Amino acid sequence: MRITKRPHFIEFGDCDPAGIVYFPRYLEWFDAALQNHLRAAGLPKADIIARWGFVAFPVVDLKVTYSVPSTFHEGVVIETEMLEMRRSSFVVRNRLMRGETVAVESIETRVWAGRHPEDETKFKGMTIPDEVRRAMEDGDS
Amino acid sequence: MRITKRPHFIEFGDCDPAGIVYFPRYLEWFDAALQNHLRAAGLPKADIIARWGFVAFPVVDLKVTYSVPSTFHEGVVIETEMLEMRRSSFVVRNRLMRGETVAVESIETRVWAGRHPEDETKFKGMTIPDEVRRAMEDGDS
């Protein structure tokens, strides 16, 4: 499947009193990396919403392995790849790379969700459009 | 093992444009809940540092199950429990409860780490003191 590599610079404010990245911050970056992955595949969120209505990707399952800590003012690269596209959910892997080393790896299962027809404060899984499926399989960027 | 229950109020700024809690925020709350759990067991961080030097608890493995979304201005309860105390690491479970429902559950493996003796920017696993072990086993709060 398509892999997106995104340079990322670690800021002072992302780090905790131990001087290393505060661990939830990685998940914010990986979330942004997923959106970037969709854009790189020609599917910016605005277009997705214009075509298929309001869509969110709530995480239902998350596994993270933290192997190497990082500190501020380091440049790293985040690699994003879809591991699996199911009917109404998908599995995405993000890896924070320090050179050749995988410092942090996350595997997220997310639902392709729209507003619930009877309660707009709730979400409901929807079938992932074929166009999205194809875009995810379509080469590197 | 000892269980700590901590009331938590969800704020507007914790939620994303879909109107639900932005998923990394839960991990910030669970991190605070662990510190609270240690305090409730008579082990505030300041005392730990005073007795055993600078100690941090870097997460090495994290599994989260998000079952029910929450929105702002809801009161929830976070339940914290040590599942396992190993030689130099421990496994802690946090559950965000909406009444009787487990909305989010996290299982974190963390290292009991001090500054590396040869490189103070690095951390090194240390044997968890017996006093900490005992405090974790010592009834509810």
Add this chain to the structure above:
Amino acid sequence: MRITKRPHFIEFGDCDPAGIVYFPRYLEWFDAALQNHLRAAGLPKADIIARWGFVAFPVVDLKVTYSVPSTFHEGVVIETEMLEMRRSSFVVRNRLMRGETVAVESIETRVWAGRHPEDETKFKGMTIPDEVRRAMEDGDS
């Protein structure tokens, strides 16, 4: 005018590598304190929205004085008071108190804003309802 005092506990993850609270965090707490102030006056956000439609309070002007730094695992108190209620905006002051000392003081001018009638991605100032005005003047809590 009514003053609300809200205890606040500073967490490890709110602090930066210098070991003190990362300065934007205070503004998150003050934002939550404003919502708490409205609730204490009998105006929870959900009720406001139920009565007057979707309302947000975008900040247009912000002045903050940081006098004393704080670190993690300190208990402080946040005091909130409306300084001025204008036609469609208000001025709110938050003070982070360490005992008798004002450690941080913020003065925010915010607009009482609803969705723009012609463009729902935009906001538009609205006249603050008299009931809200009265609730803000109505004694301590």
Add this chain to the structure above:
Amino acid sequence: MRITKRPHFIEFGDCDPAGIVYFPRYLEWFDAALQNHLRAAGLPKADIIARWGFVAFPVVDLKVTYSVPSTFHEGVVIETEMLEMRRSSFVVRNRLMRGETVAVESIETRVWAGRHPEDETKFKGMTIPDEVRRAMEDGDS
């Protein structure tokens, strides 16, 4: 004085339930922009610490004007400029530009601070080195 322009992309997770950037986030970006400004002037934080010991730049006074809201997946530019270099403090201005429009402007007074000699949990203003002064005046980047 030297001006640094830094492209910035607004992420989904930076926005609140009203769909616009949560206002404290801008200050995180401006903080990073200041560090970037120092790097662009040949003064990365690591070099500063290597030459002059641990230095932090705590904010003592902050004024922000929010003129135009922004939403996620917008590309903006942050412009950073020192307005004034005093003996042991400086005034820095950050502007978030949407094209030619100043959407948010911040003016921060910060102290050039080292660890307090008698209490390492405290900070103390230090004379800003001449080399830093000169680097700030040294042309655009």
